[in-house]
Amino acid sequence: MEYLVKSFLLLLIFAYSAATPVTAAINGNVEKNGISGDFNQVIDSQTKNPVSQADIALPSRGYKTRTDNQGRFSLGAKVDAPTIMSVQKDGYKPFSLTVDKNSMSKPIVIGIEKTNPHDIIIDKDMYHIGDDNYSANSANADEFRIKAIGPFYTKNFKIGNLPPNEDVYLVIGSVIGIDTKMARDMGQSRVTTTYASPPQIFFNGNMIAELNLNGDNQQIKIPRSIIRINGNNQLTIKSGKNLFQMAYIDYDDIELMNLFIETNSQIASDE
Numbered sequence: 001m002e003y004l005v006k007s008f009l010l011l012l013i014f015a016y017s018a019a020t021p022v023t024a025a026i027n028g029n030v031e032k033n034g035i036s037g038d039f040n041q042v043i044d045s046q047t048k049n050p051v052s053q054a055d056i057a058l059p060s061r062g063y064k065t066r067t068d069n070q071g072r073f074s075l076g077a078k079v080d081a082p083t084i085m086s087v088q089k090d091g092y093k094p095f096s097l098t099v100d101k102n103s104m105s106k107p108i109v110i111g112i113e114k115t116n117p118h119d120i121i122i123d124k125d126m127y128h129i130g131d132d133n134y135s136a137n138s139a140n141a142d143e144f145r146i147k148a149i150g151p152f153y154t155k156n157f158k159i160g161n162l163p164p165n166e167d168v169y170l171v172i173g174s175v176i177g178i179d180t181k182m183a184r185d186m187g188q189s190r191v192t193t194t195y196a197s198p199p200q201i202f203f204n205g206n207m208i209a210e211l212n213l214n215g216d217n218q219q220i221k222i223p224r225s226i227i228r229i230n231g232n233n234q235l236t237i238k239s240g241k242n243l244f245q246m247a248y249i250d251y252d253d254i255e256l257m258n259l260f261i262e263t264n265s266q267i268a269s270d271e
């Protein structure tokens with residue numbers, strides 16, 4: 001089966017250095033307006049204006065905070081292993097980002113996008129799929145705090161009209177914990193002795209992709225022929241299995257967040 005998984009940065013994420021560049025040219029009496037550079041910030045990706053009162057969470061930690069009037073926030077929780085951070089604000093697309101010790105060592109600026117009428121948000125909660133039985137060396141094992149819902153996730157949802165002649169994509173906001181051979185070879189998993197089959201994604205009963213890597217904003221093309229326009233559709237995600245455990249079935253424990261459907265024009269407009 002052919003499938004397409006494109007890693008795609010929907011949103012502008014850039015880190016800026018807190019350090020003042022050492023330059024010979026000092027411009028007069030310009031003061032540094034009290035900006036310490038210790039804050040992360042959420043901005044509107046179009047207008048670049050700060051977004052205040054956005055909800056910031058590390059769902060697996062049960063940690064929550066909000067941005068202030070300047071869109072600033074600081075994380076009161078220590079982040080070591082990769083962890084999913086979510087940003088939610090009414091009127092904006094739910095956003096998530098995998099953060100770790102390195103990415104949080106400097107302030108980050110996160111651009112979030114306004115929702116548009118064609119958005120189909122399937123789910124904006126976090127799920128742990130698997131069996132709660134995992135190696136301490138598994139990708140992100142340190143971060144599993146929410147209980148597994150079992151070896152698969154499934155959700156029914158309606159799709160109204162879609163723009164004609166446009167490709168349709170399932171977007172997975174963030175996924176961590178995948179222990180495939182590819183994830184191991186890419187250094188995403190510290191499990192060295194075993195690996196798992198990839199999680200499989202089904203749309204209306206058809207397998208449309210296997211997920212081999214952890215990451216943010218993975219896009220999977222959904223063939224239009226299997227989409228039920230103006231009808232009920234079903235998304236199912238099955239976790240992989242440890243290929244080296246023969247005595248019993250050991251499902252690969254993963255966490256994922258933010259599932260939605262987008263079409264070409266939306267993706268193009270994101271750029």
Ligand SMILES: [Ca+2]
Binds near residue numbers: 130131134250252253
């Ligand atoms: Ca397991």
